[in-house]
Amino acid sequence: MLEFAVKGSKRYYGWMIFLLGLVGVGFLVYLRQLDVGLGITGMNRDVSWGFYIANFTFLVGVAAGGVMVVLPYYLHDYKAYGKVTILGEFLAIAAVVMCITFILVDLGQPMRVLNVLLYPTPNSVLFWDTIVLNGYLLLNLIIGWNVLEAERNGVHYQGWLKPLIYLSIPWAISIHTVTAYLYCGLPGRGFWLTAILAPRFLSSAFASGPALLILLCLIIRRVSNFDPGWKQIQSLAVTVAYAICVNVFFFLCEVFVAFYSQIPEHMDHIKYLFVGLHGHGAYVPWMWAAMALMVLGIILLVNPVTRKTEGTLIVGCLAVFFGCWIDKGLGMISGGFVPNPLHEVNEYIPTLLEGLITIGVYGLGFFVLTVLYKIAIGVKEEVRA
Amino acid sequence: MDIRRRRVLQLLGLSAAALTVKPVYDALAADPAAGRPRVGPGREQLKAKQWAMVIDTRRFASEADVEPLIEACHRIHNVPHFELKRWEIKWIWATEYKHAFSGTSSDRFLADAVEKRPFLVLCNQCENPPCVRACPTKATFKREDGIVMMDFHRCIGCRFCMAACPFGARSFNYTDPRPYLKHTNKLFPTRMKGVVEKCSFCAERLAEGKRPACVEAAGGKIAFGDLYDPASEAHQWVRKNYTLRRKVNLGTEPAVYYIV
Known part of the structure; x- marks a missing residue:
């Protein structure tokens, strides 16, 4: 079936070369990181995990989100x-390929x-x-x-x-549960020390994963002869709507417990x-943006009129995806490390170089995704013809 | 002709076997321990069930009192100095009461002397260490004498232990530390980039029958000994004085005690 991945239009090749370019830039910067050390990132003694681990955590969610179509089927x-x-x-x-690379x-x-x-x-x-993680990768490769x-x-x-x-199916749940356990079992990190962390991770996973899947389905409809189906997209959108509501609800539970x-x-x-x-607040605008995006996602996806209109559905899914990314990718990790165990505030700001490596890893992930989707679409088109 | 060639080959094979059998036999039958350096506790090794430190903070009034201790530790352990705060590495340092005991002990309306006093903080060599639980390669482990050790050569640099430590006692080599060392103590390993390090109660000095460098430099202001040995100075200080430990509510059982 691999032959489907090497036969394609000019636009397909252009996209693949673009992704390889991102991977190349990321790889060159990574060589620099290998040489100098992780000191090229913004991480420090107090915030010892940063952008890489944050994106890893978010993408474990995207991987687990796939179960939202596997389970019903x-x-x-x-x-x-x-x-x-x-x-x-x-x-x-x-x-998962991106997670392991991160x-x-x-x-x-x-x-x-x-x-x-x-x-x-x-x-x-x-x-x-x-x-x-490796088990989930293997299972999906064999099954898919x-x-x-x-x-x-x-x-x-x-x-x-x-x-x-x-x-x-339970394995998908397990990958995000275990990832949450990385954080919530640590004494002295009050932000993560909560039994609801794993459920919260799963709810944001079941929102952001299917939201990305909807966007991908809509792209596939445009660029290929395979139609994943409007009915399927709508069912997924309902999943996203409920999951993002639950995610915000879990967050409010956290706020209540902490502040009451x-x-x-x-x-x-x-x-x-x-x-x-103490005068430090680099993440304040980002966190409020995340909240606003998630609320916008709820409004657009719970309301049947906007959910059933393609334009607002796209906006809703983008809002959910990026809202979850900021919330989990940016806030969840840095927020847990600041203030530090001695109650001092040392902020973490990602550097340009670690940003480039991150983009490189995303480039690799989308390259793998495009190859796999090209094969899947090729087979679907062939079977239909 | 054929038979002769076969004969020659047989003889060649036999000679080759005769030449190689002896070395192979020697290698396989050799005593694996013979000729190798032996590793184990030396005769001078100080032993304990759980090493502990008791810091009499009443006798440390200002920065000048703690500076020599910090310097002694960092010098013999090849701890580098970085201008860039992000890369900072420290094994023992001084902080204020409110930071040392944040979250567990009231820091309001403190006695003047206590508020201004420097509090030395270092790895607590917890009896129930969360960092050891977290490490995925056993690169950090608890010894029989209670010391939480680091194997710099096994550490993969995942920094899970740093997230697990509730005392911020661990540092990471964000870059190669060697160019940033003013002096190198050849008796203690320097580290490479990408590994975690921390205080180890001077395990290398205990092996030679010496007390930790900071204890020695403190000149009697810090007691060191086996917590469970009634004859040890540390045990007696803890028995005679009211002491505090950092974040006891977390159940890690720190082995560094503070007389306030």
Whole structure:
């Protein structure tokens, strides 16, 4: 099936070369980071995780979001999603590839990464995160590829895939749960020390993942002869609408607990993010923008009129996607580290260089995504013809 | 002709075997420990169930009192000095009461002397260390004598331990520290970029029967010893004085005590 990925229009090739260019720039800057060290980033002694880990966290959500089409189709036999499950699975693959790359570029000694397998440490959540992420990647590769090939050959997919498909559903939940456990099990980090962190991560995942999937479906309708279907897009939009409502609700629960209990260790991080602390407030406009975007997303996606109009649906999905990205990608990680354990405020501002590496990783992810989608669309067009 | 060639080859094979059997036999049958340096505790090694430190903060009045201790530690452990705050590395440093005991002890209406006093903070060598729980490669681990150690050569630089530490005791090498060292102590390893480091209660000095460098430099203002040994100075100081520890509510059981 790979032949579909190498045959394409000039526009397809142009897009791929553009993405490779981003990867190339990111790679060159990464060589510099390998040489100098992580000191080229804005990270410091107090904020020891930054943009890379933030984007990793966000993209684990996008990967887990794919389960929102897999689950209805395979568990509830929701036939309409038969056309888009492959898109959800392939999006998950591209997202996990980006997650793993973000972890690698964040390591101080990347050439030692196999120490995680050489000295397996079950008491470390990072050990489990390695297992669930790579496992999810493998599951989606096997399932997506074989189901698509069966579709191309006009046969039902192999029987042995069924248990793997069922396994992939709780596995999707697990990747984001384990990722939340990286943070919420740490003593002395009041912002993350909350049992609702994993549910909150999942709710934002089920909003941002399907929101991106809707946008991708709309692009596919424009640029190919394969139509994922308006009905499917509308069902996904309902998922996004509920998930973003739940996400905002969970956030408000956090605000209530912190500010009604009045425990400084829990309040101060939220204060830092939304109103600033001790004169520092680099994230204040961003966090309010995230809130505004999520509320805009709720308004446009819950209201059936705007949800069913393509223009406002696009705006709604963009708002949800970028709202979640700021909330989880920017605020969640920095917010947890400021103020520091000694209650001092040292802010983290990403540098241009780590921004370029980040863009490079996104370029790689979208390259993988485009290859996979090109194959999927090629098969769908061939089967229809 | 054929038979002769085969014979020659057989002889060649036999000679090759005869030449190689002995070295291979020697290598496989050798005692693996023989000829290698032996690793283990030396005769001078100081032993304890849980090493602990008791800092008598009443006897540290100003920066000048703590500076020599910090300098002693950072010099012998090859801790670099960076102009750029972002890259800062520190094993032991002084801070105000309200920062040292943030969140666990009241910092309002403090006695004047306490408010201005420098409080030395360092790795607490917790009895229940969250950093050890977090490390995915066992690069940071707890020794039998309670010291939380770092293996600089196994650390992958994921910095999970830094997020897990509730005392901000850990530093990361954001760049190669060696060019930033004014002096190099050849008896202690320098670090490379991309690994985490922190205070280790001078494990390398305990192995030689010496007390930690800061304790030595403090000239009796800091007690050091086995927390569980009633005869140790640290145990006796804790018994005789009212002490505080940082963030006891988190259950990490810090082994650094403060007499206030």
